Amino acid sequence: MKIAIVGSGYVGLVTGVCLADFGHEVVCIDKDDAKIAALREGIIPIYEPGLDALVKSNISAGRLRFSTDLPASVAPADVVFIAVGTPSRRGDGHADLSFVYAVAREVAGAVTGFTVVATKSTVPVGTGDEVAHIIASINPDADVAVVSNPEFLREGAAIEDFKRPDRIVIGLEDDRAREVMTEVYRPLYLNQAPLQFTARRTAELIKYAANAFLAMKITFINEIADLCEVAGADVQEVARGIGLDNRIGSKFLHAGPGYGGSCFPKDTQALVKIGQDFGSPMRLVETTVSINDHRKRAMSRKVIAACGGDVRGKTIGVLGLTFKPNTDDMREAPSIDLIRGLQDRGASVVAFDPQGMDTARSLIEGVRFADNAYETARGADAIVLVTEWNEFRSLDLDRIKSAMIAPVFVDLRNVYPPQEMARHGFTYVGIGRGIEPVADDAAH
Known part of the structure; x- marks a missing residue:
């Protein structure tokens, strides 16, 4: 054809x-x-x-x-x-x-x-x-x-x-x-x-309904993660426990810093407006949009708390800038709000992303861009893992720690097990992990 x-x-x-x-x-x-x-x-x-x-x-x-x-x-x-x-x-x-x-x-x-x-x-x-x-x-x-x-x-x-x-x-x-x-x-x-x-109108709505549902699923597990942190539970185990239910499924139950990208943010907002236009409010979607916007802004406060409540004059290394791995898309990426929030509190930011740095340069001012993860860690008071690129999943943790001023590791994608990070001597903060890891003697 x-x-x-x-x-x-x-x-x-x-x-x-x-x-x-x-x-x-x-x-x-x-x-x-x-x-x-x-x-x-x-x-x-x-x-x-x-x-x-x-x-x-x-x-x-x-x-x-x-x-x-x-x-x-x-x-x-x-x-x-x-x-x-x-x-x-x-x-x-x-x-x-x-x-x-x-x-x-x-x-x-x-x-x-x-x-x-x-x-x-x-x-x-x-x-x-x-x-x-x-x-x-x-x-x-x-x-x-x-x-x-x-x-x-x-x-x-x-x-x-x-x-x-x-x-x-x-x-x-x-x-x-x-x-x-x-x-x-x-x-x-x-x-x-x-x-x-x-029918044509049904097909048009299917697309919005699909993306809004997935955005709500992400937002739901992120709220459960917040509850896990204060209640002493592990969100990854909770996600596994509910995801094994075929009615729910395991996909899009990974707690993190909030959704971004070219689809979910604009499509959830558009569905809210469609509902308003037709006099049928999308209240769940409205709340999803609000929660996600707040969450992305809150990630900088999480990092600041991990650094003792003050990052003025400190250097924060950021691993990953794009909204997800295997893309160069920076649209609505959580890293943008995170970095701006840290800069507003007086921190210097150095960042590395395998594909997103060219785009990031036009979106975020005042950031020093590194050539790799280990350069990002050099002289850093904390490292924040924002995007779970494969090359960030098996870092040489001893090399990362030795390059840093303070071994603070904030894992916004729960890539690393807390017990492993404790063994390597890191002060580790994940998402929705309210159970403190027991550090062995090597961490002291």
Whole structure:
């Protein structure tokens, strides 16, 4: 099939590359001349494991190309995916749909023959209706079926998620689109990927409901972690104990500094606004947003308490900046609030992240960036592990300790067992671990 992807950001690029790898003829479209020129050379603007190799192989095979010419790219397409950003609108939290509607207007004048226009972007309920209205008003003769086909990609595992999805949701109002979209995803049949066909508005809401539920699950275990700390319990054992219940499941029950990233913060805020617009308040989601915002700010106070209540004039080393491992995404990352909170209390911050430092430089002022974890520890009064990159999971703890002024280790991801840290002589603080480890003689 001939497929056009409008928007060559994270979602658009992963979608286009994977569809090309399935054997479709794909063109990814973007207005950014420099980005398109770089992509043509196989230079990827984002970090996603395995994506660069797939781009290069599919360019070489002639199945994938990049263009700034939307009309010429859309005209022969069987399916046009809209995959542009829908950031939170400044001031009110609503999803900003200006990019989606701008694409709809351009596509309206470019389509020829029967074309399916599929929205990949995360959009509020009723957006597909408006896209269909825009296309019909600009080009009354356009033979178009507008569908909702939300993405469910995890940053750092997007290719695996696309090729082995839990489900593929397709919301439509025109039955002709069912056959077309079935053909788009036909290569996944061997993996028995379930296609869920539903109404367009239902598909739009599924995406928000999924992300809000996961955000609530994270926030729930974080509140349980706070209770564990004062009640003398271990949140990891609590999470395991409830996660073994098949009705609950173990995923997204890892206590930490709060959720961030490109999806959960903006999608929970947008769902709150959708509920308000329809007169059906999302009170659980509203509370989730509030708790998470407060939690990210509270992490600096946790570090300050571990340092004896005062960090003025002290150096704090931060391991990990991105909101999760295996990405360079710094959007709404807990590290930002943490570092600013420490700086506000007079601390100097040195940080290292395997992929996020270039982006962090434009977001956080006054931070010294190190070349590795051990340089981060040099002369530090405390180390804070914020993002659980694999290379932080097996640190040479004796080397880390010897480089530090004071052996204070704040583990916001519970990567290390408290007993092990005590054996190495660290003052260790985790998340939701209210049971103090018993240090052996080596720690004294």
